[in-house]
Amino acid sequence: MTGGTTRWHDLVAQLLIVSRPSSLSLCMLQDWRSKDLAGLETACWEALHQGAKDRRSPLHSIVLSTVHGNEPRLRTVVLRRVDVADKRIYAHVDLRSPKAANILANPNTSWLAYEPEARAQIRLSGLAAIHNQDELCREHWQATGHHSRRFYMRPQEGQPLSVPQSLQEDLKDFKYSDADTEMAYKYFAVIRCDVTFMDIYGLHHEGNRRAEFYYENGLLNLQQWMSA
Ligand SMILES: Cc1cc2nc3c(=O)[nH]c(=O)nc-3n(C[C@H](O)[C@H](O)[C@H](O)COP(=O)(O)O)c2cc1C
Numbered sequence: 001m002t003g004g005t006t007r008w009h010d011l012v013a014q015l016l017i018v019s020r021p022s023s024l025s026l027c028m029l030q031d032w033r034s035k036d037l038a039g040l041e042t043a044c045w046e047a048l049h050q051g052a053k054d055r056r057s058p059l060h061s062i063v064l065s066t067v068h069g070n071e072p073r074l075r076t077v078v079l080r081r082v083d084v085a086d087k088r089i090y091a092h093v094d095l096r097s098p099k100a101a102n103i104l105a106n107p108n109t110s111w112l113a114y115e116p117e118a119r120a121q122i123r124l125s126g127l128a129a130i131h132n133q134d135e136l137c138r139e140h141w142q143a144t145g146h147h148s149r150r151f152y153m154r155p156q157e158g159q160p161l162s163v164p165q166s167l168q169e170d171l172k173d174f175k176y177s178d179a180d181t182e183m184a185y186k187y188f189a190v191i192r193c194d195v196t197f198m199d200i201y202g203l204h205h206e207g208n209r210r211a212e213f214y215y216e217n218g219l220l221n222l223q224q225w226m227s228a
């Protein structure tokens with residue numbers, strides 16, 4: 001092998017490493033088929049926990065379903081935090097948004113995450129609460145970056161427009177102070193969901209596999225394999 005070929009191989013290897021689509025969440029779930037029920041449950045929670053921390057993880061975005069009257073409403077949100085010990089998950093929303101109104105009217109929520117490399121889907125459901133201007137909300141706000149706070153400084157979302165929206169110049173250029181962002185704090189809300197149900201469904205050529213887990217007050221009280 002020539003020196004040139006070796007360098008080319010090194011470059012390809014490096015590119016493969018750099019372009020790996022997901023990181024730790026993948027490691028947690030990729031061998032899901034080798035796990036027993038307890039191991040699978042741990043792997044799911046660890047994958048979600050890592051997903052919340054890792055912006056590159058496919059589990060960093062999660063689909064949240066709320067109830068609007070009699071209808072389901074879906075949308076993607078960022079998974080901001082996962083408390084594995086308490087079986088709680090968190091997202092950030094604008095208090096003025098329809099999803100916040102849905103939860104205030106009906107706390108039943110479902111959440112859906114998909115890890116494409118592992119071909120595994122995780123579904124969660126539980127009762128959600130909206131935290132606004134309380135201790136938990138302040139704690140999350142303090143951990144929120146200056147750049148993210150501008151999204152709560154905009155006019156109310158979901159209004160009809162005659163032209164596509166662009167961020168106001170001052171928000172685009174980050175020409176606002178910490179004091180300015182405090183004006184927006186009143187619109188910042190945290191969704192906290194106390195998970196009561198989780199299931200995982202994995203696709204595999206030797207047989208798809210499914211398991212479900214039920215929780216009460218953060219404690220596992222039933223786990224079982226299900227036909228898939
Ligand atoms: C990748 C992605 C991530 C998003 N993350 C959030 C989020 O963390 N919080 C949020 O309120 N909206 C988020 N959105 C926008 C929502 O999906 C939704 O369209 C919007 O907030 C309106 O929702 P609603 O009318 O149901 O309240 C995200 C959208 C995308 C595409």
